[in-house]
Every structure is written in C-alpha cells, then in structure tokens.
Amino acid sequence: MFQLLIVDDEASVVDSLADTLPWREIGISAVFKAYSGSEALEVLKTNTIDIMMTDIRMPGMNGLELLALVRREWKWVKCILLSGHAEFSYAQEAIRHDAHEYLLKPVGDDEVLAKAGQLVAELRRERDENRAYERVVKAFQEHLPKLRGDLLADLLQGTKLSPDKLGHKLESLKIEMATDERFALLLCRLEDRLTELDFYSLSLMEYAVVNMAEELFEDEFRLWSCKDIHGYLVFLVTLRERRDSSPEQSELPAPPTQSAERPTEPAESRLQSIASQLQLGVTRYLKGSVSVLISRWGSFPFDIQRLYEEILLSMRRQVGHQSGLLIYVSDELERMPVHALQRLNEPPMLVHLLESGDFERTRDKLTGAWEELSSKWADSREHVTEAFFSIYSSFSSFAHKNGRHLTDMIGPLLSDVTGLTPIRSLESFQQWTFQSLELLQQCMESETRNDRENAVRKIKHFVEKHLVDDVSLQTIADSMYMHPVHVSRIFKLETGENLSDFVLRLKMEKAAVLLADPALKNYEVALRLGYQNPNYFIKVFKKYYSVTPQEFRQKLETVGEL
Incomplete structure (x- = not known):
C-alpha cells in the first residue's frame, strides 16, 4: 500500500479529494493533507510519501516551486499537478520538472482515481524490479568468493583471457589486480587428521584456514584464494601499500617486468614469516597440520601458470608424503630438460x-x-x-x-x-x-538432421491426424514434449515453410476436396475442417484461393460440364 499527499490552498478541494474518494481500492492506504507548499514540505520530511497531488497556483510557494524542491530532495515521489488554468507555459514547466500527470480543474473523481491508480501500478512495478535487482545483487554477493575462486582456478590451469575481458572480470568481481602487478603464489596442503574428515567438515576447515590466512596477511598483503583441482588451497599474494614510511616497511618489489625477479628481502622474508604463523595457527586452533609452499615472484597475469606448475613440481619433489613443511620454491622448472605438452592440456579440454x-x-x-x-x-x-x-x-x-x-x-x-x-x-x-x-x-x-527430419515427420503426422481438432502450436508442442518455439523453428528450418502455413494448406486442400461433393453444404464443410463459424471459414478460404467456396463450386461444375 502507498501513501498520498494532497496540496491545495483551497481547503474544500483538499478535504473533498482526501475524504470522499475510495483510495484503498486503488492501493493507497493513507492520505495526507497540506494547505500550502510549506505545509507540504513538513509532511514530506516526516512521512514516506509516494504520490503528491498539488495545485499550481498557491500563495507563497506555488506548485511548480514545490515540485522543483520535491524533485531535488525526494526523487522517488510521483507528482500530479492540478490547475484551473490551461496555459501551455504551465504544462511546459510541469514537463521540465518531471511531473507525471497534468490535470485541469474541474476534474472528475473517476479521472483523479484513474491517474492515481496508474501511478500506483507504476510504483508497484518499480518496487518489484528493485526487489528483483536486490535479490540478484544479494545472490551475487553471496557467491562472490566462489566466483573469485573460480576465476583464479581457471587462470592457474592456463585459461587465456584477453586483457579487456580479464580486466572486466576483475572489476566486476571487485579484485584489486593490475596488469604487470607483482605477485607470489602460496599453496597450502591440509594434512594428517584433516585429510580424514568428511566433505562437510573438510569444507569448514578449509574455510577456517582461508579466514586465518586473511587475518594474518591483511596488514601487509592482499590475498586472492581458491581451491585447485588437486584439492590444495592456493593464494595469490600481492603487496599492500605501506601504512608508514619506515625504511624497512616501505621497500616495495622491483618495477614490474615480464621476468620473475624476487622483490626486496623484507617483503619476501615477511611472507615466509607469516606463512610460518599460518602453520602454527592451524596446528594450535584446528589441531592439524599444513605444508606451505611459496613461489617465486612474477608478473600478473603472465606468470601465473608457470609459477603454479613450479609450485606443484616442488610439492611432488620436495614434500611428497611428508607433512608440516614450509618451502620457498626455486626455479627448478626452468632447469628441467623436458617439459609437458601445454596447449593440449590447458582448458578448455x-x-x-x-x-x-x-x-x-x-x-x-x-x-x-x-x-x-x-x-x-x-x-x-x-x-x-x-x-x-x-x-x-x-x-x-x-x-x-x-x-x-x-x-x-x-x-x-x-x-x-x-x-x-x-x-x-x-x-x-x-x-x-x-x-x-x-x-x-x-x-x-x-x-x-536425422533427428530434425524425424521430428518434422511426427509433427506432420500429428497435424494430419488431428486436422479437424486442435492443431495449435502449443498442442503440437505438447504432443512432441518440446517448447513451442523449438517446434516452430525446426519445422521452418527443415521444410522452409511456417508450421501455421502448413496447417492452413492442409485444411484448404481438404476443403477443396470436400467442396467437390455437391451433397455437402458449405457450413458442413466448415464444421468438418474444425471451423465452428462458417463465415470465418468463407473468409479464410477466399483469402487462400481468391474465390469464395460457392464460386469454387461453380468453377468445378463448369469444368465438369466441359
């Protein structure tokens, strides 16, 4: 239900409109009165008004001035202007101030209710759209961590995105990453008793590890996390801007390049130190252990897949079945004499x-x-x-x-x-x-093609069998267990003819055969073809053959005599 404000310096007009019309029937639950522009502003400040109906000519603040203020302070309010003057200049001003309706006095009650009812319907539609939008936004926010993780997991596997597309994804997912920004990868493998948990309990533990990591790193680093295809937790780590200017804390990585040179020692050592704290936190609070591997530093997004492959190689070679290790990955991958095929194994598979x-x-x-x-x-x-x-x-x-x-x-x-x-x-x-x-x-x-041909054969068989019954598109689609649009498209694609034209053609061909029988009346032919209205049948037949059924019979008789 919505609320209405009526403004006019004539009290009788305000009272009559407010007290005598059935406002609830159109969805208005409360009607407020104001006898001047200043009173209207006070009502607007203390109540949620949805629709305002105001006279134009009032002493002090007139209706157009009031409308201008409302447009500036209460943009959602729908406005109806009432005036006893038909000058075009008023209408122009009303349009300029985005008035929704302009009514000339005297105006009938039915017209007032109709205009107000239209605005109520518009308000309801806007609220429904806003609610739908809010639901979408809420769902997006709830799934944002997963969407971010999915993007990182794809990049780790080598998914190639154009700079524009990647930039758009990063922006829409609210990920603070720039091209050429320096980053390192941190991989955590949950071990010991954590690997024996059921899926639900393991998910909770992984969630706890991610939260713990974000709390430990947040002062100095930004984290972007995901769960990779091997079940490891992977964090893409970037440096935050320093909050103070002390020499040690202000040192940043070297300028971005395509190479994977390491940043200055303080950032690297802090990363290892905090990773060690993460291991201790998992042991203390989650009663388990993790091995943590830290990659070399690279340039985003160019080095993601290469650094990820290096970190996986170190997991296989240096960690294996051991647990609770903290390892800084070297450049083993670049020294390997043999590499795996890349293009064939990168997504999409x-x-x-x-x-x-x-x-x-x-x-x-x-x-x-x-x-x-x-x-x-x-x-x-x-x-x-x-x-x-x-x-x-x-x-x-x-x-x-x-x-x-x-x-x-x-x-x-x-x-x-x-x-x-x-x-x-x-x-x-x-x-x-x-x-x-x-x-x-x-x-x-x-x-x-065979499937389409079979479907079209079934459609034609159904139409021929039920020609005098209901052969609407929906009925045909229901018999085929298909969507009506799909039925229409495949028939057109396969035959080059619209389904409706096919049905009409069959009916008219059958009509021609039936009209050749002099014992059948025109209305009987119409009924046999499913037309309950003989006049409509005559109209359709004439449009198709350019002659009426009677003229068609006469032509048949003439041909027969010849």
Missing part, C-alpha cells in the same frame, strides 16, 4: 569442446596443439605418442557419450591403432587428427 558441439574451437585447439608439437617436440617420440593417445581418448569418449563406437563414426581404418600407424610421421598424425575430426563433425551433423 578437448573432450569438453567436443561435448559442447563447438567444432570450430575444437579445430582451433588442435591446430594450436599441433603447432606446439611440431615446433618443440617433433623429435620426441614420447610427446607425439602422448598427444596421439590424448586426442584418441577424447574422440573415443565423445563417441561413447553419443552412444556410438568410434569405429562407427570415423571408420575402421582411422580407428585402428594397431602398430600406431597414424603417428609413423608428423604428417600422417596431422592428417589423421583433422580427418577424424571432420568425420566426427559430419556424423553429428547427419544425426542432427
């Missing part, structure tokens, strides 16, 4: 692209993987074999999820891996890869 039916991006991914393989690992039999089986398994999985054998989709020659014929040379591997992909795509497109 090949099998996921296939499952989504995005063959264009699938082809782009395979092209990128092929370029990496041929430029870096052309002489490595192991890398070539790894790539082959990775692609082969993705193709096989895709086939099986579509209820088919890979052999049925790409043929026995391409699916046979006996002797690994496809990878006897890079050229044959490349040819096998893209030829197999092309056959997979053709097979799926063929199945899609």
Whole structure:
C-alpha cells in the first residue's frame, strides 16, 4: 500500500479529494493533507510519501516551486499537478520538472482515481524490479568468493583471457589486480587428521584456514584464494601499500617486468614469516597440520601458470608424503630438460569442446596443439605418442557419450591403432587428427538432421491426424514434449515453410476436396475442417484461393460440364 499527499490552498478541494474518494481500492492506504507548499514540505520530511497531488497556483510557494524542491530532495515521489488554468507555459514547466500527470480543474473523481491508480501500478512495478535487482545483487554477493575462486582456478590451469575481458572480470568481481602487478603464489596442503574428515567438515576447515590466512596477511598483503583441482588451497599474494614510511616497511618489489625477479628481502622474508604463523595457527586452533609452499615472484597475469606448475613440481619433489613443511620454491622448472605438452592440456579440454558441439574451437585447439608439437617436440617420440593417445581418448569418449563406437563414426581404418600407424610421421598424425575430426563433425551433423527430419515427420503426422481438432502450436508442442518455439523453428528450418502455413494448406486442400461433393453444404464443410463459424471459414478460404467456396463450386461444375 502507498501513501498520498494532497496540496491545495483551497481547503474544500483538499478535504473533498482526501475524504470522499475510495483510495484503498486503488492501493493507497493513507492520505495526507497540506494547505500550502510549506505545509507540504513538513509532511514530506516526516512521512514516506509516494504520490503528491498539488495545485499550481498557491500563495507563497506555488506548485511548480514545490515540485522543483520535491524533485531535488525526494526523487522517488510521483507528482500530479492540478490547475484551473490551461496555459501551455504551465504544462511546459510541469514537463521540465518531471511531473507525471497534468490535470485541469474541474476534474472528475473517476479521472483523479484513474491517474492515481496508474501511478500506483507504476510504483508497484518499480518496487518489484528493485526487489528483483536486490535479490540478484544479494545472490551475487553471496557467491562472490566462489566466483573469485573460480576465476583464479581457471587462470592457474592456463585459461587465456584477453586483457579487456580479464580486466572486466576483475572489476566486476571487485579484485584489486593490475596488469604487470607483482605477485607470489602460496599453496597450502591440509594434512594428517584433516585429510580424514568428511566433505562437510573438510569444507569448514578449509574455510577456517582461508579466514586465518586473511587475518594474518591483511596488514601487509592482499590475498586472492581458491581451491585447485588437486584439492590444495592456493593464494595469490600481492603487496599492500605501506601504512608508514619506515625504511624497512616501505621497500616495495622491483618495477614490474615480464621476468620473475624476487622483490626486496623484507617483503619476501615477511611472507615466509607469516606463512610460518599460518602453520602454527592451524596446528594450535584446528589441531592439524599444513605444508606451505611459496613461489617465486612474477608478473600478473603472465606468470601465473608457470609459477603454479613450479609450485606443484616442488610439492611432488620436495614434500611428497611428508607433512608440516614450509618451502620457498626455486626455479627448478626452468632447469628441467623436458617439459609437458601445454596447449593440449590447458582448458578448455578437448573432450569438453567436443561435448559442447563447438567444432570450430575444437579445430582451433588442435591446430594450436599441433603447432606446439611440431615446433618443440617433433623429435620426441614420447610427446607425439602422448598427444596421439590424448586426442584418441577424447574422440573415443565423445563417441561413447553419443552412444556410438568410434569405429562407427570415423571408420575402421582411422580407428585402428594397431602398430600406431597414424603417428609413423608428423604428417600422417596431422592428417589423421583433422580427418577424424571432420568425420566426427559430419556424423553429428547427419544425426542432427536425422533427428530434425524425424521430428518434422511426427509433427506432420500429428497435424494430419488431428486436422479437424486442435492443431495449435502449443498442442503440437505438447504432443512432441518440446517448447513451442523449438517446434516452430525446426519445422521452418527443415521444410522452409511456417508450421501455421502448413496447417492452413492442409485444411484448404481438404476443403477443396470436400467442396467437390455437391451433397455437402458449405457450413458442413466448415464444421468438418474444425471451423465452428462458417463465415470465418468463407473468409479464410477466399483469402487462400481468391474465390469464395460457392464460386469454387461453380468453377468445378463448369469444368465438369466441359
């Protein structure tokens, strides 16, 4: 329910409108009275007014002046202007001050109620929209930590985003990160009794560790956290601006570069010191232990995946099955003589692209993987074999999820891996890869066409069977267990004809056959075709054939006589 304020220097007008009209019927629960502009302002200051109805000509502050103040201080109030003068200048002023209605006295009660009712409906619509927006904002805020974590997890896995898209995501998720900003990664692995907890209890412990880390680091560092695909807690750590100017505390990392040079010693040592405090806090308060690994420093976002791979390598090599370790990661990864395939294993994964039916991006991914393989690992039999089986398994999985054998989709020659014929040379591997992909795509497109053809056959059969009954789009869609829009689209896509035109064509063709029987009256033909109104049938028939049913009969008789 809403509240109304009526303002006029004529008390009789105010009292009559306020006391005699059925305001509750249109959704107004309270009506306030004011006999001058100054009284109206006092009411507005002490009550929540939704609609104000004011006269224009009043002594002291007139209605337009009052409206201007209301627009400045109470922007949500809807305003109706009443005036006994029809001068256009008043209407212009009313429009300039965003009045919603302008009524000329004398005005009828029905008109006043109608205009006020329209504003009530508008207010309700605005409130509903505001509530919906507030619900969306609330849901977004509740899911913000997860959304931030998902973005970081994707970046760790090597997801590539354009600078503009990444910047937009960071801004929308309220993450304070700039291009080239210096960062380090901190990885925590929960150990001992914490690994034996059930999913719910483990989630609570992980939440507690993240909160503990944020409290310990907040004075000197910013944290951005996520849970990675291995179940580790990963924090992206950046330096906060120092709150004092002491020599030690004011030292910042070296200027941003593409390299991963370490920052000045105080920041690095503080990071290790606080990480050690985090370990002690987990032991003391959560009765468990964690191993913590700290990466080298890098430049955002260029070094994220590389530093993450280094930290995982150190976890495997230096931590293993031990627990409670604190390790600063060295540059082991750069010294490794052999590296893993990158393009093929970075997200989105090949099998996921296939499952989504995005063959264009699938082809782009395979092209990128092929370029990496041929430029870096052309002489490595192991890398070539790894790539082959990775692609082969993705193709096989895709086939099986579509209820088919890979052999049925790409043929026995391409699916046979006996002797690994496809990878006897890079050229044959490349040819096998893209030829197999092309056959997979053709097979799926063929199945899609077959599915559409089957659906259209069922639609036509239903229409022919129920032609004299209800053959509305909704009825057809219900019989197909499809959405009406989808039914309409696939019929148009497959036949080139609108479904409604198809139904009309069948009815008119049947009408022509029935009209050839002289024993049937026109109204009987109409009823047999499902038209309850014979006149409407005549109108439709004439629009389709350009003649009336009677004229059509006469033409048939003339042809018969000839």
